[in-house]
Amino acid sequence: MPSRKFAEGEVVRGRWPGSSLYYEVEILSYDNKSQLYTVKYKDGTELELKESDVKPLKSFKQRKGGSTSSSPSRRRSSRSRSRSRSPGRAPKGSRRSASASHQADIKEKETRREILQVKLTPLVLKPFGNSINVYNGEPEHTEKNDISRKNKQEKVILSPEGSFIATQYSLRPRREEVTVKEIESKEQKRLPKVPAPLETFQVTTPQRKSLEFGGVPGASLIMLGLPACLFLLLLQCRQKDPSLLSFPPPLPALGELWEARVCGIYLLWFFIQALFYLLPIGKVVEGTPLVDGRRLKYRLNGFNAFVLTSAIVGTSLFWGIELCYVYTHFLQFALAATVFSVVLSVYLYARSLKAPRDELSPASSGNAVYDFFIGRELNPRIGVFDLKYFCELRPGLIGWVVVNLVMLLAEMKVQERGTPSLAMVLVNSFQLLYVVDALWNEEALLTTMDIIHDGFGFMLAFGDLVWVPFTYSLQAFYLVSHPHDLSWPLASVIIALKLCGYVIFRCANSQKNAFRKNPTDPKLAHLKTIHTSTGKSLLVSGWWGFVRHPNYLGDLIMALAWSLPCGFNHLLPYFYVIYFTALLVHREARDEHQCKRKYGLAWEKYCQRVPYRILPYVY
């Protein structure tokens, strides 16, 4: 049990010395000896504060019935008059740097967040106490997913405007007041009448300290390295001997890889998928609340698009269209998709320069190279057409299944077989199940890091449109020219492994999604939870009590099952497992970092209760 109340990285309110004003600060460290916290204010000022001068963020939203009962605006003006000095005010002459305009963007974004914390954050429950003295920043206790209590919580959260209190006005530095007033009046117009439910991820995410993916050098390396890696993999896979000994493969001339017809077919594919996306079929749902309180609408028709695509592919086969053309021109298709993703990324970056500030991604930084990579705009849309959401599930993911099918047909042709090999059938079926599952559970995509945190830039454009269809299909591509006879007993073990991974993956994802959708779901009543100061709870039993990312574990087990049918002759079919392990370990670290900032000590408590991240007793 930690003796201090706040964790490093936690965002809290710190008293400005010599005043009674509290500002948002990040805890940098704690000195056991002096019992002082080193905190950082938003303008970069670092100070040491006593514990009594630090309060949880939430406690400031609980003063509705407090004695300072004037209207928010009256309270704001009177407080601002009494303010001695603002920590947001930088020393003279140093207030604007070269990147001042982006800093101003970020500042305004943060200001908006503060306003939205005021307007969107639901009233916290009695058990946390209505007084800042009662709640000490720790999760109150671990308890069963008690329905009666949760119902009470839900009632408070979903009740109309009355639940939303404006008590943070006094916390804003003076220099922001003009902007705040302007923005505020705009926000008043834009905020929905009915308050959004508890998903406040973007609303409360504080500013980041450092850039992810190794910052600008890391992003540059990834942008140059990924396409190179893709072509080396495909060229290596085409070799008769794809072992490491024959690496690197001979490189073809660039002219050989560029074919206008292939580009045309690729564009046709992309626009057919876009057309399917626009069909007015399927449920329309709302995404998580954005920084300005709006919730975007998304049409869920991915599965329908898959069925329509299957019909087109089936008809093409019936008419005898040579689908093996995709196999014989696989590298040309990969190049066409790469060029398309680069053009798309340039378009996305260019349009993001005109995007309103509150529509920028929380991951964007102000650095052009980094932002080109991570994406500046969070949800770029052309009318109702959401580019990121569309690319994440449709052309690439459905394309992957079509590529696999092409490889199956190519195997039969190249190896002159009447039926596909057992290994190929397994690879195709396993990956088909994965894609169908993703499309069937399409709504779950709306709460992934990609949709709510990362912008739409090169990383996701290339990842979705090139990396997924051309590297995730590597096992099938490998099997076309490197046959592997799989015995039925071994196949049964691999099928069992795949099913085991799938059950973990699906159950873990469904359990969390169901809990986030409705924490009072009677089916989840047996689960234990930890309450957090945001009002949301964390599951600490069931799948999420086993390891902290059970869904990643299931996904990794499935990844292994996709490679095993290819045998052990070469490392190449195992590329996906190796890459995916690295991706998920990195992704897990990013998510941990964000959760620690969101949930503070409650997250630390969760980590104590569930010590392993992905693999029990190992990691």
Ligand SMILES: NC(=O)C1=CN([C@@H]2O[C@H](COP(=O)(O)OP(=O)(O)OC[C@H]3O[C@@H](n4cnc5c(N)ncnc54)[C@H](OP(=O)(O)O)[C@@H]3O)[C@@H](O)[C@H]2O)C=CC1
């Ligand atoms: N095939 C591929 O290439 C890839 C597949 N994936 C898969 O996509 C899926 C989604 O992954 P991803 O978006 O990274 O993250 P997760 O689905 O794991 O979501 C992480 C979020 O879940 C919430 N959470 C964490 N712990 C708990 C808990 N104990 N109780 C309740 N909520 C909790 C937190 O958000 P909050 O509290 O705000 O709700 C956290 O930020 C995974 O199954 C992953 O395997 C991901 C990347 C690539």
Ligand SMILES: CC(C)CCC[C@@H](C)[C@H]1CC=C2C3=C(CC[C@@]21C)[C@@]1(C)CC[C@H](O)C(C)(C)[C@@H]1CC3
């Ligand atoms: C290699 C680059 C640095 C990063 C590229 C990453 C992307 C390929 C992945 C990022 C998150 C993804 C997800 C899926 C596919 C891969 C990418 C785009 C996903 C659609 C696969 C199917 C799952 O069921 C899912 C949960 C819907 C996945 C969501 C995340």
